Amino acid sequence: MMLLDAILLLAVATGFWLFWQGRRQAEQARRYALRYCQQHQLQFLDIAWRNGKLAKKGRHFGWLSNYDFAFSSDQQSRYEGELQLLNLRLVNITTPPYRIPEA
Numbered sequence: 001m002m003l004l005d006a007i008l009l010l011a012v013a014t015g016f017w018l019f020w021q022g023r024r025q026a027e028q029a030r031r032y033a034l035r036y037c038q039q040h041q042l043q044f045l046d047i048a049w050r051n052g053k054l055a056k057k058g059r060h061f062g063w064l065s066n067y068d069f070a071f072s073s074d075q076q077s078r079y080e081g082e083l084q085l086l087n088l089r090l091v092n093i094t095t096p097p098y099r100i101p102e103a
Contacts, residue, residue, distance in 0.1 A: 025065055028088045033069040033081075036093055045070035045078065055086065062087035074101040 030047050037044040047069040055064035067083040081095035 021063070025063070025085055025088060026067075029065070029067045029069075029083055029085055032085070032090050032093070033067070033071075033083055036081075036083075037071050041073075042098075043072040043075060045072060047083075050082075057086050057091060060086055060089065064091070071095070071098075073098045 026047075026049060029049075033047050034044050036042075047067055050066040050068050052063055052065040055062070057064070064084065064086050067085070069081050069083055071079055071081060073079065077099060079096055079098045081093060083093050084091040
């Protein structure tokens with residue numbers, strides 16, 4: 001019975017840890033998207049997690065997550081960019097061509 005209890009405790013602890021890491025990664029993705037929008041004078045609208053998997057990029061191994069974020073360049077149009085994180089590290093941000101408003 002002691003072994004079963006230890007395995008159950010380990011499974012619950014692992015579940016909490018994965019949830020906590022997922023929340024940290026989502027918050028970091030939001031910060032990266034906000035910073036990108038500020039640097040390019042865009043209006044940040046929202047962000048959503050698309051998918052994730054275990055992956056290795058170069059020398060780094062961890063959880064690779066893809067996020068879709070929405071932004072506006074002229075307060076009328078909505079564009080969707082993609083953001084990719086490996087653990088808490090930014091891997092890539094891609095955006096479609098968007099309209100730059102006239103001054």
